[in-house]
Structures are given as structure tokens and as C-alpha cells.
Amino acid sequence: LWLAARRLKGPGVRQLHGGGNPSLMHGKTVVITGANSGLGRATAAELLRLGARVIMGCRDRARAEEAAGQLLRELRQSGSPEPDAGAGGELVVKELDLASLSSVRAFCGELLQEESRLDVLINNAGVFQCPYMKTEDGFEMQFGVNHLGHFLLTNLLLGLLKSSAPSRIVVVSSKLYKYGDINFEDLNSEQSYNKSFCYSRSKLANILFSRELARRLEGTNVTVNVLHPGIVRTNLGRHIHIPLLVRPLFNLVSWAFFKTPLEGAQTSIYLASSPEVEGVSGRYFGDCKEEELLPKAMDESVARKLWDISEVMVGMLK
Ligand SMILES: NC(=O)C1=CN([C@@H]2O[C@H](COP(=O)(O)OP(=O)(O)OC[C@H]3O[C@@H](n4cnc5c(N)ncnc54)[C@H](OP(=O)(O)O)[C@@H]3O)[C@@H](O)[C@H]2O)C=CC1
Ligand SMILES: CC1=C(/C=C/C(C)=C/C=C/C(C)=C/C=O)C(C)(C)CCC1
Secondary structure, eight states: OHHHHHHHTOOTTSOOOSTTOTTTTTTOEEEEETTTSHHHHHHHHHHHHTTOEEEEEESOHHHHHHHHHHHHHHHHHTTOOOTTTTSOOEEEEEEOOTTOHHHHHHHHHHHHHHOSOOOEEEEOOOOOSOOSOBOTTSOBHHIIIIIIIHHHHHHHHHHHHHHTOSEEEEEEOOGGGGGOOOOGGGTTOOSOOOHHHHHHHHHHHHHHHHHHHHHHTTTTTEEEEEEEOOSBOSGGGGGOOOOGGGHHHHHHHHHHHSBOHHHHTHHHHHHHHOGGGTTOOSOEEETTEEOOOOGGGSOHHHHHHHHHHHHHHTTSOO
8 A cells, every 4th residue: 555655646756847838849859769668758758748849769660650659649638739730749750770880870861861950869778788699780789779879879960969059969877877887898798798787887888978978069059968767667677587476576666666757757858858957068967956976977088088989889980
């Protein structure tokens, strides 16, 4: 009963943002990676409701079309104005596999041809503690998708973000960055693979990347901020094996204690849309508030070295 009461009490400090102004994002174009599921889907739903043209960058077109259809149905059922009927709001599905640099290049090529502006880029997609796997280009999967794929994507879209300024880049990291290190001598984890360490390393890379990019973008009116969403009930745990018998217990615990995707997406939505963070850049947020980082996430020399190596790895510098 206590668990149920706690759950039903609602979001509490996990305050819902953006509800007040249905045209806050009218005329703005937003790209969200991994928008078919979990936090990305909830972020897309809310920004669509706020009038944005939302481009869903997803690796599986069928899953993405299905999610887009559901989002539009939910929007209609909530009584919000029909997308495209003067109130803004539009959903576009595009294929983007962050585990393939050629897919990232194709996605950006198409986007640069078709879109005249880009106001917000949300680097949200992620893989969590998968077995040892490599991306199409031979990178360890978690580092490859969570960091390198987004590194190339962001760099290829920077020109459009700059020409659309003021514009924003929002990066979804995790508090688990605390358990990672950038071990430059084995970025592909060929000497040893620890799935928890590699996830944390990729999330630390997200923060170092965001801070280095914010430094490089000073004076351009393009801001970059990074966030942790808290613990959220999504599909992220798909690679965690939980024996069938204890699954109901885990489900109960997650139902009672984890945030819902909409609650977890609040900081992404806030950083993408709120006038409160206009001009704010290079910061780390949780629950829509700025938080402190450990020194290892603020190390400028590691951030620069990671940037330089990432450029070579994704083929921006030969
Ligand atoms: N849930 C949580 O508690 C926490 C989540 N995060 C972060 O939040 C972000 C969103 O995760 P969450 O919503 O929880 O998890 P989900 O698994 O629900 O969503 C992850 C999304 O990323 C997509 N994705 C995975 N691999 C690729 C790829 N190669 N190319 C393109 N898209 C890909 C997935 O696509 P598909 O559906 O096709 O697999 C899915 O759309 C991640 O960056 C995660 O690290 C951080 C801290 C806590
Ligand atoms: C819902 C649910 C699960 C989801 C796990 C998730 C969503 C893990 C989140 C990971 C975090 C916190 C990552 C931080 O960066 C389990 C445990 C697989 C099984 C029980 C039901």
C-alpha cells in the first residue's frame, strides 16, 4: 500500500515543465536521437505538444513509425490542436543508426538538404551494458553509439545549428559517469571488457564532449548542456538478465521507485525549451537544476585529447 501510495502521489520534485505555453516551440525544428522509446519518445511527445517540428532519428523505421503514430494519436486524444493546423507541431521519421558512421553521414546529408534550420539537437539514444559487440566501424558498441556516433552527428550538424542560432544542443548522460575513466590506451576494450565500466566511460565521454564543445562554441549563440535523467523505467535495461521468477519483484520495485519516462524527460525538455536557460552553456543538470561534477568530468586536457582522438576515429581527420 505504501508503494502504491508513493507512486500515485505523482511526480513531486519531478515537476513537469513546459505545460503552460503550447506555442513555446512553434517554428522550431528539433532532432532527437532514439526518439522511438523511453526518454526520447517522451521528449518528442512533449516538444511536439509545444509546437515543434520534431525529427525522430531512429535506427528501426518500423518501430519509429509505430511510435510516431502513437504519439499523434495521444496528442489528438489529449485535445491538443491538430499538428500542422496552424498550431505548429510536426513529426518526421528519419533513419539513423549511430552504430554506423555511414548511416550518420547519410542522415546528416539528407537533413542538410531538406531542412533550412535546426534549433535543437538532443543526443539521447543510448545502449546500456550490452555484451561485447562492435559497431559497423569496429568500435566497442557503448562507446561507439553513446559517444562516437553522436560526436560525428553533432559535428556534421554544427553548421546548420550555427546558422539557426540561437540554438541548443542537449546531451543525455548519466550519474554513472562517476564510475568511468577515459582509458585512452584501450578505447575499443580489446584488452578487457567490463560492460558497466564501458557504459560509465561512454557517459563520462558525453560530459567531456559537451564541455569541450561548449568551449569551442563560445560566442556563437549555440549552447550545449548535459544532463542526467535519474533512474527511469524504460527499455534501457534490455541487456540485463533477470531470472523469470524474480522479474515480478523487479517490476514492482521499478514501478515504485523509478521515474516514468515523462518524469525522466523533464530535464531534456527544460534544456531544449525553457527561456530560463537561454544563453546558459557547458553546464550539467539533473531535475532541471544545475549540479556539480566530479573533477574528472571537468578535466580540460582529457576533454581536448578525447576530442582529438574522436575526430580521428570517426574519420573527420585522416
Ligand atoms: N533509463 C534510465 O534510467 C537512464 C537513462 N539514461 C540515458 O537516457 C538515454 C535514453 O535511454 P532510455 O530512454 O532510458 O532507453 P531506451 O532503451 O528506452 O531508449 C534508447 C533509445 O536509443 C536507441 N538506440 C540504441 N542504439 C541505437 C543506435 N545504434 N542507433 C540509433 N538509436 C539507437 C534505441 O532504439 P531501439 O528502440 O531501436 O533499440 C532507443 O530508441 C540513454 O542515453 C541512456 O544512457 C541515463 C541514465 C538513466
Ligand atoms: C524496468 C525494469 C528494468 C529496467 C532497468 C533500467 C531502465 C535500467 C536503468 C539503468 C540506468 C539507471 C542507467 C543509468 O545510466 C529491469 C531492471 C531490467 C528489470 C525490471 C524492470
